[in-house]
Amino acid sequence: MTTSLQPGATIGILGGGQLGRMLSVAASRLGFKTHIFEPGSNPPAGHVAETVTTASYEDVDALRAFAQSVDVITYEFENIPTSALDILEAIRPLHPNRRALATSQDRIIEKSFLNEIGLKTAPWAKVTDAASLEVAIADVGTPSILKTTRLGYDGKGQARIMAPEEASEALAAMAGAEAVLEGFIDFSMEISVIAARGTTGEVACFDPGQNVHKNGILHTTTVPAQIPESLRMDAVLMAAKILNTLDYVGVMGVELFVTKGGLIVNEIAPRVHNSGHWTQAGCTVDQFEQHIRAVAGWPLGDGTRYADVEMLNLIGDDVLRVPEFAKTPRVQVHLYGKAEAKPGRKMGHINKVL
Amino acid sequence: MTTSLQPGATIGILGGGQLGRMLSVAASRLGFKTHIFEPGSNPPAGHVAETVTTASYEDVDALRAFAQSVDVITYEFENIPTSALDILEAIRPLHPNRRALATSQDRIIEKSFLNEIGLKTAPWAKVTDAASLEVAIADVGTPSILKTTRLGYDGKGQARIMAPEEASEALAAMAGAEAVLEGFIDFSMEISVIAARGTTGEVACFDPGQNVHKNGILHTTTVPAQIPESLRMDAVLMAAKILNTLDYVGVMGVELFVTKGGLIVNEIAPRVHNSGHWTQAGCTVDQFEQHIRAVAGWPLGDGTRYADVEMLNLIGDDVLRVPEFAKTPRVQVHLYGKAEAKPGRKMGHINKVL
Incomplete structure (x- = not known):
């Protein structure tokens, strides 16, 4: 198209x-x-x-x-x-295409793909039963984290293994689903690149943001990420490589760990991403419009960052703080219109222009 | 409330x-x-x-x-x-209330109200027939402009009278409707203030914009308006006086002429206003959210201007230029989803961050 x-x-x-x-x-x-x-x-x-x-x-x-x-x-x-x-x-x-979906729907396919195109991931091994988990622990080591290969998000379908004797409990938490054991990474921070690719193959990336999680759910994203310019460039080039290889059309979220040995891909999401919400307050064209432009065959828009921004997720009862945020200068409130504020539920976010 | x-x-x-x-x-x-x-x-x-x-x-x-x-x-x-x-x-x-509506629905009520609270308007006189038009022309002079008191917008229901002999033709254009004759004003520019008032009486105004019309329809609004700081303050105080007197809740557009003798009110609109569209690209909270906040009883948001912006209306076939604008850096495209691009029809606008 x-x-x-x-x-x-x-x-x-x-x-x-x-x-x-x-x-x-x-x-x-x-x-x-x-x-x-x-x-x-x-x-x-x-x-x-x-x-x-x-x-x-x-x-x-x-x-x-x-x-x-x-x-x-x-x-x-x-x-x-x-x-x-x-x-x-x-x-x-x-858009994005089936290959992008298939790749990101399964952690093993995703990690294999990333490794094949020369990008680093945490050490990992496939786990289907107690025997393969034992092999995986010997290979990947502990502490590590066992995750279902499919359908996990926001920390769901995951179990930490701090020492080999916790293996059987973690395996039980997978409830029989195929899993992957991921080694812990010694990282200084998580960043993400919100990357877009249009139907003509042009790629545009928003400035990388720095993510902080709380209870397995994204808590804040802050731009600019406090990383050297060389890493910023690495991050953008890695994202572009992923999108180009997949012949991707649309916006993708690419989560990366910053380590002493360089950048390691945590995971990719073939869609607009929570860590890109800051673009609503920091760019002429935000990630949502960028995605619509791409899938509609429009040229990509100008996503140059013109402000420093902190995005804060409003999870569950955090939404009770809205009256306070509504009065705060330089703060944009975004609510999702959800009826009930359950624990762990994303109710909205704020973008604070710094 | x-x-x-x-x-x-x-x-x-x-x-x-x-x-x-x-x-x-x-x-x-x-x-x-x-x-x-x-x-x-x-x-x-x-x-x-x-x-x-x-x-x-x-x-x-x-x-x-x-x-x-x-x-x-x-x-x-x-x-x-x-x-x-x-x-x-x-x-x-x-919200806004009936008085605001009644005032702005009728040019004579509006001008009388403005004059009563001490604000200047163009010289004006009520016209119902040929005799009162003759009196009005003697009073207001020519060139002047005859406008229906109700239901006019974007230059509709108006007729210029360059000299007294054009009176009967202008009157015929009113098609029997009550009208007002307005004297021409020698102004250097038109500006507008987008003002908001909340349910608790707090007032917040966006920075005044400078308007250029074409064929009776707003063409561009540019912020900041090229006016001295003292006039900027006058404009905001005048707008606040209007809103406070009307016990107004919501956003109002106040159009003002800049003349050698100071600011003259052209007209008021008890709603969000075309000349406030620039706020989408220049403020944390735009005029639309400000209006929703006001009518919902929320505190007003931070409408501080953080960028210089030019808003350009896309009228009729101007919309054919969208592919060009879509590729232009620092440009936000806004389309209204109207099926057909008729002449004079507002199809969208762009905000260019300067």
Whole structure:
């Protein structure tokens, strides 16, 4: 696809969470409508979409009708069943492509891909049972972390192994799912690059942000990351290599560890990313619009950073602090329209211009 | 109303054009849903609203159902029939209030109000027929401009009178409607102040912008306006006086002429205003969010200007230049999702960070 969508076209988005919501707003800025496909009821993205389909990814008729009603399909989360993608892709273009999805849906495929193109990851080994876990621990060492290869996010589906005798408990936590053992990395910080690639192959990266996690969930992203210029360049080149190799179209989040031996890829997410929310307050064109531009075949926008920004996630009851943030100078409040503030639930974020 | 709306509340917006569209997006940022009431089909605001009611302002049942479904009512244009307001206001709070609407709906009421609170306007006289027009011309002089007192915008319902002999032709253009004759003002520029007032009475003004019109329609707004600091202060104080006197809640656009004798009020608009679109690229909180904050009973946000910006309207076929603007650094593109680019129709705008 090298032609660009015309004004009035409809972008189909799989997933109706906060990322879909902010993608939908960005699409409106460029004159597009959106159609959200989401199994859950009352999705946050639905409040700002032209159309919402509430149906499961097993509902073939709903998938077909959705695809036929839109001009291009994208997604806000990567765990879409293959069977649904088969149906959708036969009807309309899908960006980012299947290879990007398949790569990021499975930690082993992802790590193998990254290693194959010459990028470092933490030492890792595949684990399917007690025997392979024993081999993996001998190989990767402890402390290490056992993760299901699929469907994990925000610290879910993970178990730490501080010493070999914790192996069986960790394995039990995987509940029979295929897993990967990852060695701990001695890193000074985590950074992420929000990278975009357009249909003509042009690549643009936002300035790397510095991430701090709390209880396995992103807490803050601060730009600029406190790293030397050479690492900044390395990070951007690594991201570009990933996108180019995958013939990627759209925005990707690339998480990297800064170590004494250079940058190590933590993981990639084939979508707009929580660590890129700061772009709403620091750039002329934010990550959401950049993604919409890419999947719509538009030229990428100007994502040059013009301000120092700290993004703070509002998790669960953090949202009770909104009245305070609403009064604070240089602070942008973003709420996701979620009804209930459950523990660990991302309710919104703030961008503070520093 | 001194309590603030809770997350998940719904803001009802009368009018579904581009202003309603951008208000709806701003509402989503703060976790609110919107319900658009608009007589026309396929309104631009409907693409990003939770609910759209397509009905006329004479449809009593539709008005009642709309009001009952929302928590507060605001509007994106001022020419709402009084009968509709009576129905709506009996059910839910309306911001800005009836007095602001009544004042701005009628040029004579507006000018009288401004003069009463000590603000200068162009010399003016009421015109109902040929005899009163003759008196008015004698009083106000020529060149002057005859305008219908109600329902005029973007140069519509206006006729210039360069010399007394053009009087009858100008009067015919009013088609029997009550009119006002306004004297020409010798001004060096037009500026506008986008002012906001919250439910607690706090007032915040964005930095005045400098407006250039073309064919009676706003062409560009540039900030900062090239005026001395003293005039900037005058402009802001005048706007604050208007809002305070009207016990106003929301954002208002105040257009002013810069003359040798100081500032003269051209007109006021009790809503977000085209000359405030630059705030999307130059402030942490833009005029749309400021309006939503005010009507929702939130504290006003930080509207401090951090960049120099030029806003350029895309009128009719100007929209064909979008591919060029999409590639231009420091340019934000905003399209309104209108299907057809008619001459004189506002299709979008760009904000260029200077």
